[in-house]
Amino acid sequence: MTVRELRLIGDPVLRTPCRPVTAFDAGLAALVTDLVDTVALPGRAGLAANQIGVSLAAFSYDVQGARGYVVNPRLVATDGEYDGEEACLSVPGVSAMRLRAAYARVEGVDALGRPIVVEGTGELARCLQHETDHLRGELYIDALTGERRRTALRQLREAGAR
Numbered sequence: 582m583t584v585r586e587l588r589l590i591g592d593p594v595l596r597t598p599c600r601p602v603t604a605f606d607a608g609l610a611a612l613v614t615d616l617v618d619t620v621a622l623p624g625r626a627g628l629a630a631n632q633i634g635v636s637l638a639a640f641s642y643d644v645q646g647a648r649g650y651v652v653n654p655r656l657v658a659t660d661g662e663y664d665g666e667e668a669c670l671s672v673p674g675v676s677a678m679r680l681r682a683a684y685a686r687v688e689g690v691d692a693l694g695r696p697i698v699v700e701g702t703g704e705l706a707r708c709l710q711h712e713t714d715h716l717r718g719e720l721y722i723d724a725l726t727g728e729r730r731r732t733a734l735r736q737l738r739e740a741g742a743r
Contacts, residue, residue: 584619585633590672590720590737594631599638599716602652605694609639613650613692616641621648625670627708629715632671640712644705651699654689656713663703667711667721674740677725677733685709 588594602609612635620628620641629640641650661683668676685706687699699709711721722733 583615584622585615587619587670588632588634592634592671594634594636595671595715595720596718597631597636598718599629599631599636601638602690605692609637609652610692612637612639613641613652616650617648626704627712628670629712631715631718638716640716642699642705642708642712644701644708645703647699647701647705649697649699650691651687651689651697652692654687654699654709654713654716656685656710657688658684658686658700659706659710660684663706665704665707667707669711669721671715672720672722672737675722675733675736677722677729677736679707679721679725679729681707681710687713 612630616628619633620643626644627640627642630637639652659682662680663683664678664680666676667679683706684702687709689697691697725733
């Protein structure tokens, strides 16, 4: 089992859109294993490759009994609204209420290049959206506005002072 070190807010890799995976080889297989192993720790729901310093389009998830990964994911469908607390491993000490779609569907491929689909509601939908955002170089706090944004930025300052 390989648990990789997390990259934290301020690291440029988190703000750089990830490149599509083009080589379906042992390197990709190792990355997928690391993503799955790293997200399996208690309290973790999803992990994008750039959160462990790899700027390739892949993420893993472990939410509500659903576990897996997606390479070259595309968020292809969303529906409804789901407001709830959101946090991020790369933004420690900060959480905020964030409106997301209640349903999300992601299409991509597995480590061998075979098509896969992951879809879900509630927290799984939140995770799928959150991780695809990461792969575009976006953090969940970027879309916060008003008092929600002010609260999250205050938490971020306080967490940095610890």
